[in-house]
Amino acid sequence: METTLTTIPDAILVEILATFPLRSIAGFKLVCKSWKSVIESSYFRRVFASLHQNSSPSWSIMFPTVYHHTIKEVISFHGCETWNLPKPLASYIIPPNLPNAEYLYVASSNGLIWIDVTTCSYKSFVGNPVLQQWVEIPPPPCPCATTGLVTRVDEDGVVSSFKVVRTCQKIEARDRGMYVRRVYVYSSDTGLWTFKRLLNSRPVNINGMLYLWERRVGSTKHGVIVAHDFYGPEADDNCQVIPLPDPSGYQDVKSCLTTSGGDVIYMARIYQILKLWRMNKNSENGWWQLSREINMPDVMYFGFCIPMAMNPFDNDIVYLWSQKHHCLVTGNLRTQEFTVHQELEKWTSSEGWCRINTCDSKGYMEAIDHDKSLLILSQFVFQRLLPRPQN
Secondary structure, three states, X not given: OOXXXXXXXXHHHHHHHOOOOHHHHHHHOOOOHHHHHHHXXXXXXXXXXXXXXXXXXXXXXXXXXXXXXXXXEEEEEEOOOOOOXXXXXXXXXXXXXXXXXOEEEEEEEOOEEEEEEOOOOOEEEEEEOOOOEEEEEOOOOOOOEEEEEEXXXXXXXXXXXXXXXXXXXXXXXXXXXXXXXXXXXXEOOOOEEEEEEEOOOOEEEEOOEEEEEEOOOOOOOOOEEEEEEOOOOOOOOOOEEEEOOOOOOOOOEEEEEEEEOOEEEEEEEEOOEEEEEEEOOOOOOOOEEEEEEEEHHHHOOOOOEEEEEEOOOOOOEEEEEEOOOOEEEEEEOOOOEXXXXXXXXXXXXXXXXXXXXXXXXXXXXXXXXXXXOOEOOEEEEOOOOOOOOOO
């Protein structure tokens, strides 16, 4: 008896495979070359995006890490329909082929993450921790400090390349009132390091733009944001210097820089008033637009909170630290409802699982001099589509 193999038309195969979460789809690419070709097509990406458009991707808000300290998540969301991850994102961050190595979380951008391995020989990797797809980054031409990671996203919303930025020298420019940094930039397109000159501090990033906070030592001013497009013209070393909203005359100011819905957000608690500004795309009408202003005693019985971050997708949701109760607070700015989280809490919803980590947050938040610092926590947000393999 002869056996015949029936070939499934590509259009039908796409409709079937696109119903699965990305974690499963990544495995389907190994079935055969034709399936791999179908899954990596633009048509498949459009169908998958359409079927899962109402599902939130997994994300975490994390503290910066230092040597010999594990990665700490403030808040994490996972188990969503898009990826169907059973664990928080931080639990997947393991260096390739080095399960017992000590490592640092450095930065993330559009689902890619940069880690430095510090055990034995010093190594750097950029990649997707869930799929365990990593690219080892060669050492820069000279010793450099970590600065940031930026990515380019194509028309399908998929990361097509990345750049690693390291600072090799810092010089005070007295005439500008801040610091000039000389940096090396590694490009995944070329596999090479190039030299650039710009201003620098701890970054927030959206796609190819890196937003850096800078404050001159000894200055009483609140500092500025320095923005540079690492995917702009190679010869362009100019940076936009963007003054922060100035709470002049106020001494009790606690603030953070964060992102939500693709916007850069500056959030400040000035005495017992919480204010939020959204950065404009250009300076024609001023760099900042005041979007929210809330009198904290009117909505909860403690007003002295420190802004920490915003939900990466919902600009109604904010995360604060209560100095009085030493715990994390989540707030809905639209309904003006605030919830106190005294301990480690987990709960489920129709979209997935959420985890609030007050215990680990306490040590970090109470060790910072918030009067002299702008709090910047890292947002590690997974993409809604499978990344393209990086060389």
